[in-house]
Amino acid sequence: xxxxxxxxxxxxxxxxxxxxxxxxxxxxxxxxxxxxxxxxxxxxxxxxxxxxxxxxxxxxxxxxxxxxxxxxxxxxxxxxxxxxxxxxxxxxxxxxxxxxxxxxxxxxxxxxxxxxxxxxxxxxxxxxxxxxxxxxxxxxxxxxxxxxxxxxxxxxxxxxxxxxxxxxxxxxxxxxxxxxxxxxxxxxxxxxxxxxxxxxxxxxxxxxxx
Numbered sequence: 001x002x003x004x005x006x007x008x009x010x011x012x013x014x015x016x017x018x019x020x021x022x023x024x025x026x027x028x029x030x031x032x033x034x035x036x037x038x039x040x041x042x043x044x045x046x047x048x049x050x051x052x053x054x055x056x057x058x059x060x061x062x063x064x065x066x067x068x069x070x071x072x073x074x075x076x077x078x079x080x081x082x083x084x085x086x087x088x089x090x091x092x093x094x095x096x097x098x099x100x101x102x103x104x105x106x107x108x109x110x111x112x113x114x115x116x117x118x119x120x121x122x123x124x125x126x127x128x129x130x131x132x133x134x135x136x137x138x139x140x141x142x143x144x145x146x147x148x149x150x151x152x153x154x155x156x157x158x159x160x161x162x163x164x165x166x167x168x169x170x171x172x173x174x175x176x177x178x179x180x181x182x183x184x185x186x187x188x189x190x191x192x193x194x195x196x197x198x199x200x201x202x203x204x205x206x207x208x209x210x
Contacts, residue, residue, distance in 0.1 A: 013037070014067045020054040021078040021105070022061035027054060029063060042068065079105040082185055088196045093122040097188055104181050110165045112181045117162020119188050120155065123195065134159050147194050154187055 014037065016029045029052035031037060037050035047068055054061045066074045082101050086094035100115035117134070124137040127144045131137035138155050161184050165176050 014048050014050075014065070016052060016065055016067070016073055016076070018063075018073070018076060019080045019083070020056070020059060020061055021063065021076075021081055023054060023056055023059040024081070024083050025054070025056055025059070027056060029053065029055065029065070047074070079107075081105045082182065084185075084189060085193075085197075088200045089192050090122075090126050090196070093119060093126055093192065093196075096122045097185070097192065100181075100185055100188070104178075104185060107178070109178055109181045110176050113161050113165035113176050113184060116158055116181070116184045116188055117165070119192075120158055120162070123191070127195075134162075145195050147191065151187075151191050151194060155191065158184055158187060 013031045015031075017026065018029060019026050031050060031052065035050065037048040040047040040049060045068065047066055049064070049066045052063050052065055054063070064077045066076075068074055082104060084094075084097060084101050086098065089097075096115055096119040100112045100119060103109070103112035103115055120138065121134060123129075124131075124134070124141055127141060129137040129141040129144055131140050135156070138159060141155070142152055161176070161180060
């Protein structure tokens with residue numbers, strides 16, 4: 001079942017609460033009044049397949065869903081995406097993490113982990129961190145950005161996650177699956193917030209002073 005999705009059976013129709021893949025807002029996606037779901041027999045029950053629309057009038061994006069006889073969402077397309085605010089993040093860094101989010105949404109978890117590592121590579125390049133490999137560049141990055149110690153220490157764990165995705169012999173993580181990638185993406189988002197967004201927010205706050 002996709003991230004943070006839940007279902008209810010209202011008047012015999014499947015009502016789905018999910019994050020819109022187009023606008024990124026959460027909402028309740030209800031069936032169209034005059035469009036019935038396609039019912040597909042499955043064992044002792046059935047599958048329901050049909051279209052839903054984003055409840056936001058400004059968006060109204062179409063989403064195709066399939067739910068089983070227990071009113072559980074099996075799949076939605078386009079798939080839900082983890083939210084990512086790229087404000088003030090340089091294009092190369094933002095594009096790398098955005099691709100990681102896209103790979104995660106499509107259940108390509110190894111590819112997503114590789115793109116998280118690519119995000120670190122782009123961050124080091126943007127801040128001109130030096131070194132013969134990513135591990136050395138991350139060490140040099142410590143002197144070029146202001147981050148809490150926990151975020152600095154976690155950068156090497158993100159590197160190891162990417163290593164496991166690329167190299168067969170790497171076994172730092174038991175698996176490269178959904179949970180590992182989600183945590184990796186969320187951690188990378190916090191790093192980018194600290195590097196690119198907190199200073200801009202502080203400047204906005206100071207700009208409100210007399």
